[in-house]
Amino acid sequence: MAWTADRIPGVQSGANDDDQNAGDAELVRRAAAGDARAFERLYRANVGRVYGLCVRLTDGDRARAEQYTQDAFVRAWEKLDGFRGEAQFSTWLHRLTVNLVLGERRLLRRWVSFDDHVAAGEDGEAAEAAAFGEHPQQRVGDRMDLERALAKLPRGARAVLMLHDVEGYRHDEIAALTGIAVGTSKAQLHRARKLMKEWLR
């Protein structure tokens, strides 16, 4: 599968991106020096991506997504002095947001622990179905669209699927950002893909 460069954190693909990076670097420099107008331009350029990420990570809860979006930009402002430019600003901001939503509050760890706890008390296919909140008979012939299928995934599996397959993070990066084990990330991804393929076929 060929993934477009703009989906993968830290990867850009053309001259326009270079121009954008140069512009971002100057805005970051000015914002770090206290220029709120420069920071507002960075906000305007990135708020869609950050808010979209927050919506995905909060089960579509727009109020919480708005709060996390604000928190992410405030945190970014506070930490701009520490931004060294090794990565693009958008990549740095994206990781900061993931860490804020899933890492610092250990949300993803709690979610996957809950999934594992539920699954441990069941058997086989029925166990997996129960862990994902559905009756096994519902799985037959139940074709859904993409958004509905994503919404039906358990939160931990959906978060890992989004981070790995959509946002382009590696398992070790997910582990580092959120505090879950690499093996847990892989297991959640496997579960998420398996269920999605059943629901989407």
Add this chain to the structure above:
Amino acid sequence: MNAEDEHDGEDRIEALRELSLDREPERDLWPAVAARIEPRRSRRHRPWLGALAASALVAAVVLQLRPDAPPVTDGEVAAVLAEPLPRAGQVMPQQDALLKANLAIVQDAESQLRHALELDPESATLKRLLLSVEQRQGDLRSRIGQQET
């Protein structure tokens, strides 16, 4: 991407490529963000602002206790900090409340200096000013104690 992640790629769900990643908030969040970010000048100058504010407060405290005090200027701060407080016998009873109010101001100055030091922990000037403020605070506490006995 490592080998295991490349293997993961074989199972990717094609439909996810069509997923829209960006979503604009339904309202402008910038005013709320702007209200939460503190006005900031360059890191280099910020601690000096805190230090000067704290120094000015301390200078004001000291000079308030002296009825013939001249106007405060930044250049006089260091010298003023080095001056002793009036002796106990020189403080009128009505000045006891003033001493206590000044102690509160000095405590605030100490707080500002500590904040400035968090931003610039290596600043020798800030450390020196903090030491002066702490000494001044001790003097004021001592003087208040003498007034009360």
